[in-house]
Amino acid sequence: xxxxxxxxxxxxxxxxxxxxxxxxxxxxxxxxxxxxxxxxxxxxxxxxxxxxxxxxxxxxxxxxxxxxxxxxxxxxxxxxxxxxxxxxxxxxxxxxxxxxxxxxxxxxxxxxxxxxxxxxxxxxxxxxxxxxxxxxxxxxxxxxxxxxxxxxxxxxxxxxxxxxxxxxxxxxxxxxxxxxx
Numbered sequence: 776x777x778x779x780x781x782x783x784x785x786x787x788x789x790x791x792x793x794x795x796x797x798x799x800x801x802x803x804x805x806x807x808x809x810x811x812x813x814x815x816x817x818x819x820x821x822x823x824x825x826x827x828x829x830x831x832x833x834x835x836x837x838x839x840x841x842x843x844x845x846x847x848x849x850x851x852x853x854x855x856x857x858x859x860x861x862x863x864x865x866x867x868x869x870x871x872x873x874x875x876x877x878x879x880x881x882x883x884x885x886x887x888x889x890x891x892x893x894x895x896x897x898x899x900x901x902x903x904x905x906x907x908x909x910x911x912x913x914x915x916x917x918x919x920x921x922x923x924x925x926x927x928x929x930x931x932x933x934x935x936x937x938x939x940x941x942x943x944x945x946x947x948x949x950x951x952x953x954x955x956x
Contacts (some may be wrong), residue, residue: 779810780795780807780808780810781809781810781811782809782810782811782812782813783811783813784811784812785813786809787811787877788809788810788811791806791809792804792805792809795807795809795884795894802947811830811835814848818839818841818862819838822839823859823861823865825864826861827869827904829850829853829861830846830850833846833849833850833853834846844929848868856898866900867900867906870898870900873897873898873941874895875883877891878891878895881894885891897939897940898939899937901937902937902938903936903938903939904938904939904940904941905938905939905940905941906941906942906943907940907941907942907943907944908941908942908943908944909944910944910945910946910947911944911945911950912947912950912953913950913952913953917944920940
């Protein structure tokens with residue numbers, strides 16, 4: 776009954792056209808005006824200070840105009856070693872913060888020091904880290920990762936390419952299904 780219909784992504788918009796097509800007989804699903812809204816990033820509050828410094832060096836300003844193609848060209852020409860150095864330092868800081876947060880939460884829950892040390896020492900800064908840090912809801916399908924356990928085992932048990940997953944989030948108190956995730 777609303778004036779506009781949107782999916783939460785381009786693909787979801789297309790799926791929604793198919794779902795709502797029956798409401799408008801005589802129209803192809805592609806003719807339905809069902810758009811999509813993709814969440815964006817508010818660049819000034821999202822970017823790390825280390826990257827602001829790079830932007831300042833490249834463009835003379837910490838403000839990176841995402842609509843200015845010439846600024847992207849400058850960024851694309853940035854030395855790969857510099858990008859890797861910044862990425863590595865930011866990842867190191869991320870893991871410092873993760874360990875601090877884990878320690879504080881586990882101490883509040885009176886988890887044994889041995890367990891705390893075991894978890895903290897297994898966090899690998901050099902591993903590919905896949906994070907799921909958001910509000911838990913069943914429709915976000917956090918458990919989809921576990922659908923094909925044999926495939927997952929091959930991915931996570933390759934000693935040459937370590938992978939780790941970090942899940943962080945909280946379900947709504949009344950969302951019982953998401954709370955057990």
